[in-house]
Amino acid sequence: MTTGCIGQTKYELDTPTLCIELDLMESNIRMMSDNIRGKGVSWRPHAKCHKTPVIALKQIRAGAIGVTCAKVSEAEVMAASGIDDILIANMIVGQKKWERLAALCRDSRPIVACDHFAQIEPLSEICVRNGVTCRVIIEVNIGLDRVGSRPGRDTYDLAEAISKLRGIEFAGIMGYEGHLLRIEDPREKRQKILDALSVLTECADKLRRDGLKCDIVSAGGTGSYQIAAECEGITELQAGGGIFADVFYQEQCHVTGLDSSLTVLATVVSRPTLDRAVLDSGRKTLNPDTQSPLVKNWPDAQIKRMSAEHCELTLGPLSQNLKIGDKVELIVGYADFTTPLHDYFYGFRGDRLEVIWPIAGRGKLQ
Numbered sequence: 530m531t532t533g534c535i536g537q538t539k540y541e542l543d544t545p546t547l548c549i550e551l552d553l554m555e556s557n558i559r560m561m562s563d564n565i566r567g568k569g570v571s572w573r574p575h576a577k578c579h580k581t582p583v584i585a586l587k588q589i590r591a592g593a594i595g596v597t598c599a600k601v602s603e604a605e606v607m608a609a610s611g612i613d614d615i616l617i618a619n620m621i622v623g624q625k626k627w628e629r630l631a632a633l634c635r636d637s638r639p640i641v642a643c644d645h646f647a648q649i650e651p652l653s654e655i656c657v658r659n660g661v662t663c664r665v666i667i668e669v670n671i672g673l674d675r676v677g678s679r680p681g682r683d684t685y686d687l688a689e690a691i692s693k694l695r696g697i698e699f700a701g702i703m704g705y706e707g708h709l710l711r712i713e714d715p716r717e718k719r720q721k722i723l724d725a726l727s728v729l730t731e732c733a734d735k736l737r738r739d740g741l742k743c744d745i746v747s748a749g750g751t752g753s754y755q756i757a758a759e760c761e762g763i764t765e766l767q768a769g770g771g772i773f774a775d776v777f778y779q780e781q782c783h784v785t786g787l788d789s790s791l792t793v794l795a796t797v798v799s800r801p802t803l804d805r806a807v808l809d810s811g812r813k814t815l816n817p818d819t820q821s822p823l824v825k826n827w828p829d830a831q832i833k834r835m836s837a838e839h840c841e842l843t844l845g846p847l848s849q850n851l852k853i854g855d856k857v858e859l860i861v862g863y864a865d866f867t868t869p870l871h872d873y874f875y876g877f878r879g880d881r882l883e884v885i886w887p888i889a890g891r892g893k894l895q
């Protein structure tokens with residue numbers, strides 16, 4: 530599809546197509562930004578759900594201080610679009626990647642996470658050789674048990690050692706409370722998240738008492754951002770996916786106040802029986818891992834099974850009139866796994882196509 534489609538309605542487009550409801554996404558961006566900044570916390574949204582600089586720039590115009598990425602190559606894409614304050618919230622290892630990080634430091638101001646001296650000592654040497662300084666934060670394990678240094682002695686020793694390196698600026702700490710997002714009971718969820726984040730803020734306090742600069746204390750995802758924004762001592766939040774407010778956040782994380790804005794437009798390609806329809810959008814189009822998509826506007830149509838190129842629906846009385854050639858929208862279950870399957874976002878204002886954005890970070894895995 531080309532820009533010749535601009536102005537067309539959703540139902541004139543070929544499928545499958547990854548569609549954004551721009552009004553809804555923009556109102557989600559405003560809502561997240563206002564909510565977080567209203568609590569005196571900075572917003573540095575994770576870009577893994579969109580991987581698209583034009584969306585990151587919209588978030589920055591709405592008040593975000595920069596962007597969070599997971600990969601050096603994603604950071605390069607953002608930097609090439611003029612975004613300079615970029616957190617790579619991931620461990621970066623390998624000579625080639627350290628060289629690229631040092632190169633990034635020439636025109637932008639990346640921050641890279643670490644949980645071991647071995648990730649940063651070689652970066653220091655390369656930065657010194659290139660005459661640049663790279664900001665570094667320590668990821669602390671606050672209970673997710675994925676990566677992260679242990680809170681306490683390990684973290685303090687690492688911070689002290691990093692602070693002595695040339696070509697490196699120790700900038701603070703981060704943690705991610707991803708293991709607590711799905712807790713059903715709101716009071717229990719709130720308390721457990723505040724407890725986990727207090728591990729991080731106590732670490733930051735101790736580092737400062739020891740004379741180390743710890744400007745950044747970063748945490749928070751969409752599934753917890755309203756709670757994390759209230760935690761005293763957290764300076765910035767990484768919540769990002771809420772701009773699409775996928776089914777995952779609404780149903781599994783019980784996030785309120787945001788509207789789903791990302792769908793896949795599909796076509797009915799087969800009607801094998803009265804109560805079955807098959808769409809042209811399977812797992813290569815819409816990844817159901819983590820959370821299955823929902824059928825929009827057809828409440829009694831259920832997704833029965835997804836294979837590589839097919840999505841099979843079971844139809845109820847309200848949806849049994851669907852016929853071959855009809856278009857159906859599927860609300861994306863979890864954008865992180867679906868966005869990277871597509872070349873473009875198709876942005877709609879009302880029912881008219883307004884923009885086509887290349888997903889520039891697609892395939893940027895290194």
Ligand SMILES: Cc1ncc(COP(=O)(O)O)c(C=O)c1O
Nearest residue numbers: 575618705750751767768769770
């Ligand atoms: C390091 C890190 N920060 C933040 C997030 C939250 O991102 P989102 O708000 O898009 O769910 C995640 C999610 O996996 C993460 O791994």
